[in-house]
Amino acid sequence: MAMSSLLKRFQDKWKSYRHRFVPWIAFNLRKNERSLRKVTEQSKDRLVSDEELSETLIPFFRALLRNDIACQGEVLRLLSTTTRARYISPEDHERPERGEPGGEHRRPLETMLHTTGFCIERKPSSLPFAGTGVFVTRGFVPKRTTVAMYPGTIYQAFEPILFQSIWNAFVFRCIDSVLIDGNDRGISKMIYRSCSGRDRLGPFALSDATWLTVSTKNPLAVGQYVNNSTNDRTANVYYQEYDVPKEFPLELRQYLPNVNYRHDTQRPLRCVVLVALRDIHPGEELFSNYFTIVN
Numbered sequence: 001m002a003m004s005s006l007l008k009r010f011q012d013k014w015k016s017y018r019h020r021f022v023p024w025i026a027f028n029l030r031k032n033e034r035s036l037r038k039v040t041e042q043s044k045d046r047l048v049s050d051e052e053l054s055e056t057l058i059p060f061f062r063a064l065l066r067n068d069i070a071c072q073g074e075v076l077r078l079l080s081t082t083t084r085a086r087y088i089s090p091e092d093h094e095r096p097e098r099g100e101p102g103g104e105h106r107r108p109l110e111t112m113l114h115t116t117g118f119c120i121e122r123k124p125s126s127l128p129f130a131g132t133g134v135f136v137t138r139g140f141v142p143k144r145t146t147v148a149m150y151p152g153t154i155y156q157a158f159e160p161i162l163f164q165s166i167w168n169a170f171v172f173r174c175i176d177s178v179l180i181d182g183n184d185r186g187i188s189k190m191i192y193r194s195c196s197g198r199d200r201l202g203p204f205a206l207s208d209a210t211w212l213t214v215s216t217k218n219p220l221a222v223g224q225y226v227n228n229s230t231n232d233r234t235a236n237v238y239y240q241e242y243d244v245p246k247e248f249p250l251e252l253r254q255y256l257p258n259v260n261y262r263h264d265t266q267r268p269l270r271c272v273v274l275v276a277l278r279d280i281h282p283g284e285e286l287f288s289n290y291f292t293i294v295n
């Protein structure tokens with residue numbers, strides 16, 4: 001076969017890779033061929049609609065806000081009476097230190113358990129030499145549930161990411177070549193912090209930067225620590241892009257763990273969620289497919 005046609009075949013194959021964590025995966029792929037996810041069309045790579053994703057995220061974020069009500073005074077003041085009523089009941093006006101109406105203030109992980117029925121947390125991976133992984137520590141995750149979010153700075157396909165990507169195992173590639181830098185250290189961390197601080201609307205934060213710290217406001221935002229499946233440990237979650245719709249409540253954007261690198265990006269904010277491919281039980285580690293091939 002001529003060199004040019006070989007090169008063309010290689011380029012076509014490379015372009016069909018949906019998600020890449022290069023160079024580690026390129027090196028390890030041959031050893032774990034079964035960890036590839038194959039779908040026939042881009043549209044078949046979505047088990048859950050965007051509407052369903054919003055219907056999962058919005059109630060969860062509402063519960064997080066309700067449980068943080070004591071710190072949300074400025075935000076609440078600017079909401080309409082009807083919207084404010086979603087978060088605060090008449091008794092809370094008298095006892096503003098209380099969190100969930102009629103209940104005790106909960107920490108984000110407990111809110112997660114109470115609202116979604118499960119908790120996920122980072123722990124040393126069950127695979128040797130795989131560093132940290134993400135586990136279902138309590139509760140049960142039914143198939144098709146949103147289990148985690150992939151936090152980080154969003155770079156459109158044409159935006160420069162060279163320095164941030166050097167030796168960075170956390171750069172995730174979306175189907176349309178948008179990149180997400182989910183590294184919580186070094187220059188990546190500084191860039192996220194600076195973009196997140198820049199993009200505010202008065203008292204309304206439009207993104208969450210606490211995933212860069214130990215006290216995370218949104219416990220779903222640990223998806224960047226999910227390890228790749230192997231021949232023995234098959235994937236139990238997959239990645240799905242979610243473009244935040246313009247109707248997404250302003251007061252809940254403070255829980256979105258993504259921010260655009262460029263402040264003048266015209267597209268909706270890109271998020272990526274991890275969705276359960278099957279029921280997942282407590283104690284199980286989450287495994288994804290770092291590569292999906294769209295044929």
Ligand SMILES: C[S@@+](CC[C@H](N)C(=O)[O-])C[C@H]1O[C@@H](n2cnc3c(N)ncnc32)[C@H](O)[C@@H]1O
Binds near residue numbers: 125131225228
């Ligand atoms: C996106 S990070 C995942 C978080 C990583 N485990 C950590 O502790 O930083 C990707 C890196 O995790 C490691 N990794 C992921 N899946 C693995 C596997 N199945 N076996 C060994 N290492 C793995 C590789 O070092 C890879 O570059």
